[in-house]
Amino acid sequence: MDAATPQPxxxxxxxxxxxxxxxxxxxxxxxxxxxxxxxxxxxxGIDEVLSTVSVPKGSFYHYFKSKEAFGAxxxxxxxxxxxxxxxxxxxxxxxxxxxxxxAFTRSAEASMAxxxxxxxxxxxxxxxxxxALPEPFRQRLAxxxxxxxVRTASCLARAQAAGEIDPDRDPDQLAAFFWIGWEGAVxxxxxxxxxxxxxxxxxGFFALVRG
Numbered sequence: 001m002d003a004a005t006p007q008p009x010x011x012x013x014x015x016x017x018x019x020x021x022x023x024x025x026x027x028x029x030x031x032x033x034x035x036x037x038x039x040x041x042x043x044x045g046i047d048e049v050l051s052t053v054s055v056p057k058g059s060f061y062h063y064f065k066s067k068e069a070f071g072a073x074x075x076x077x078x079x080x081x082x083x084x085x086x087x088x089x090x091x092x093x094x095x096x097x098x099x100x101x102x103a104f105t106r107s108a109e110a111s112m113a114x115x116x117x118x119x120x121x122x123x124x125x126x127x128x129x130x131x132a133l134p135e136p137f138r139q140r141l142a143x144x145x146x147x148x149x150v151r152t153a154s155c156l157a158r159a160q161a162a163g164e165i166d167p168d169r170d171p172d173q174l175a176a177f178f179w180i181g182w183e184g185a186v187x188x189x190x191x192x193x194x195x196x197x198x199x200x201x202x203x204g205f206f207a208l209v210r211g
Contacts, residue, residue: 097159
């Protein structure tokens, strides 16, 4: 075909360039999530995140004004992702309400195992190092735990209505107990590189609530 011959125009949107700004920002956030679930905030340097995604340092500060701003967005991103994960489990009508929470624990265990127990809970990791973190993180992290607890209490209340839990139990207190214990189990599973702490806590919790 002659070079001067016009080419037929393709319909639809043109493909987005691989180095589009939104792609770069997402790559930074994904790398940050991995780093913070593995190492925490204090032990993660900006240069380390940048080298993972081959992004120059100037680009980082184009998207985030500081490491603190980056960390705050990572908390929000992780919280939204995890809340959606809880909702998916708690809305599973093929299971009883209590079995939905149990399925969540099994899923979380499998997720940790896929990464050889190197990745823990980003919110739990940051909570462990709160003394070295920017003070505004405290309220953000506490709010995330409170949100997870509310969602879990609602699931436990449905389990109570279904006769799976003693009617004298307080779903709010049970949810608080669950997250305090579960986060400790996640921390120890990461430390020991084994699912045993997760199973020990989950089995004990469900035995307790079933009475």
